[in-house]
Amino acid sequence: MDLKTKALLLSIGRVQLSRPQDGGQPSTAGPGAGESSVFFQSGRRLVRLSVVDRSPLSLEVRGDEALISLQGRAISRGRMVEPLLHSPGQAYITVSERCIYDCRFCAVPRLKGGVKSHQRVVEMVKEANATGRLESISLTSGTEVSPQLEGERVAALVCDLKQFGVPIGVSVNPFPGVNRMLYDAGADEVKYNLETPDRILFSRVCPGLSYQEIMDALEEAVELFGENHVFSNLLVGLGESDQSLRQGMDELTDRGVLPILRAAYPHPLRLDEVDITRPSAERLLELARYLRMRLDQKGLDGRLALTGCYCCTGCDLVPGRDL
Incomplete structure (x- = not known):
């Protein structure tokens, strides 16, 4: 391929x-x-x-x-x-399968899934570790009650999961103090999803979330976790322009953040709420090549990522691995 x-x-x-x-x-x-x-x-x-x-x-x-x-x-x-848990080589676990936020492209608020107990998550990682194929752990989570309570829940998990001796990445909705909390718990990497760099579009598709708060959390995270260990999804296909995506990549890479260009997914549960156009192969290639250029200019390297999407590569064209 x-x-x-x-x-x-x-x-x-x-x-x-x-x-x-x-x-x-x-x-x-x-x-x-x-x-x-x-x-x-x-x-x-x-x-x-x-x-x-x-x-x-x-x-x-x-x-x-x-x-x-x-x-x-x-x-x-x-x-x-065969994936280990959602991803080859990774225990990629969604802790809270529900969310108080209602991002228009996301199915989680509509599905209203369960919330895994602390014990259940640890058991899942133990089972994954027993296969001999566990290379890293990625914890992602919706927001069941509040970002603060979700952060505390995940931080407690990170503390217990350090026993397995593999890198741990975390993706949650950020809030003031989240980086220090996760860093002190032992997390190796974090991901806060900006979703779209178009601020007007962001306000429409991510009601209730703060663009600036996410950007501030990403910038602060690089100071603690270091370059090449902080990530953010940028969705392609929500109606944004390529110029806005390139500007978003510029802003993130200027701060030492590794952007993830993710083709927007028109989920059946949200078809009437947001206009999503799956990006063409040509558009994905052009944007991925621009991202690779920006990473090279800034001395960033996706191959140094320890967890998550830059390691998996299944959903994206990943600089440093695919191109």
Whole structure:
């Protein structure tokens, strides 16, 4: 799978299986929550695709080999990769599968899922560790009651999970004091999602959240966790311009933050609330190449990330790994 083929697969984002037994693992995180997905690897590149009943992409597994076709024409051969917990090699766990915020692109507020107990999260990591494949832990969480209580919940988990001796990354909604709390608990990396650098668009799609508070938390986080260990999602396809995305990448990389360019996902539960257009392969490639250039200019390196999306690479074109 070359770079253009991966960009094409990400631009479509969905695949139908030739047989139900070919795989599919449900997601509990973010815009794609509630839907199943598969991980497909070809060469050194990995892609994660949502499983649907109808798609121009089809996946067929033949023994140890997997084949992805576009409208009946084979475009990539590889193999299926079994995720550990949501991600290959990572225990990627959503602690609170509910959220008081109502970001228009996110399914979590609509699904109103459960909240994993402290004990359950530790047990999940123990089970993952027993496989011998645990390389890192990523904790993400909605906000059940308040950002402060969620931060305290996750910080307590980080303290207990340090026993496994692998890097731990955390993604929560930020608040004053969150960085020091997570750093003192033993977290190695943090991710606070800006979602869109277009402030007008942000106010429409993320009501109740503060753009400036997120940006301030990211800047402060770099002072504690260091460059290459602080991340932020920028969604592509919410109606933003490429110019605004490039400006957003500039602002984040100027502060030592690694942006993650994530193709926006039009979840069925939110179709009437936000106008999402899945980005083309060409757009994803152009933006990813710009991001790679900015990281190089700023001396940043995605290969130094220890947890999360820059390590997984399934959902994005990741500088330092894919290009």
